[in-house]
Amino acid sequence: EDKVVQSPLSLVVHEGDTVTLNCSYEVTNFRSLLWYKQEKKAPTFLFMLTSSGIEKKSGRLSSILDKKELFSILNITATQTGDSAVYLCARPDSNYQLIWGAGTKLIIKP
Amino acid sequence: DVKVTQSSRYLVKRTGEKVFLECVQDMDHENMFWYRQDPGLGLRLIYFSYDVKMKEKGDIPEGYSVSREKKERFSLILESASTNQTSMYLCASSLAGIQGRPQHFGDGTRLSIL
Numbered sequence: 421e422d423k424v425v426q427s428p429l430s431l432v433v434h435e436g437d438t439v440t441l442n443c444s445y446e447v448t449n450f451r452s453l454l455w456y457k458q459e460k461k462a463p464t465f466l467f468m469l470t471s472s473g474i475e476k477k478s479g480r481l482s483s484i485l486d487k488k489e490l491f492s493i494l495n496i497t498a499t500q501t502g503d504s505a506v507y508l509c510a511r512p513d514s515n516y517q518l519i520w521g522a523g524t525k526l527i528i529k530p
Numbered sequence: 531d532v533k534v535t536q537s538s539r540y541l542v543k544r545t546g547e548k549v550f551l552e553c554v555q556d557m558d559h560e561n562m563f564w565y566r567q568d569p570g571l572g573l574r575l576i577y578f579s580y581d582v583k584m585k586e587k588g589d590i591p592e593g594y595s596v597s598r599e600k601k602e603r604f605s606l607i608l609e610s611a612s613t614n615q616t617s618m619y620l621c622a623s624s625l626a627g628i629q630g631r632p633q634h635f636g637d638g639t640r641l642s643i644l
Contacts, residue, residue, distance in 0.1 A: 508573070521572070522572045
């Protein structure tokens with residue numbers, strides 16, 4: 421069964437810290453991996469990764485994919501309280517639906 | 531920017547009622563999805579549609595049906611609402627594509643069944 425596993429499930433850090441969130445997957449026919457941020461409402465799209473070893477950046481957020489080891493990481497540097505959210509990763513299955521991880525709940529303390 | 535609009539943010543209904551949740555997207559996306567999200571269970575796919583009048587069951591279709599008569603609109607129907615259908619319902623849309631396109635979400639409908 422294809423799975424997407426995120427770790428840790430929750431994380432509490434202080435403002436200014438750097439965090440690394442993990443997403444591992446089990447699949448033989450890889451297409452892409454996507455990261456989302458969910459605050460109080462719906463998930464908002466962050467990154468889509470298709471190639472191994474190429475970092476994608478957006479401000480203090482960056483993400484990279486390792487297709488050989490079947491995982492991706494999402495880094496957030498100089499965290500701010502506004503980064504508090506649930507971070508979700510997902511990948512398409514053979515029917516092009518998304519298989520979602522359970523999410524990492526990140527809490528940034530001032 | 532992609533805009534996915536769900537008709538209600540909050541909805542309260544009674545058991546046994548027929549409930550309609552509406553979703554409209556304005557980006558000419560082929561794919562549309564309905565999820566429910568419950569604490570500890572993450573996002574679970576109820577139904578999706580890849581074209582007008584086409585639908586596919588997701589992981590938890592029981593007790594639900596869908597309708598897609600126009601490309602921009604995807605409706606979720608609870609045939610006879612039950613208390614275990616109290617949840618946050620999220621609609622999403624995406625372009626078609628073999629790599630898996632990003633899904634864009636509406637703000638969600640928090641549905642309570644009393």
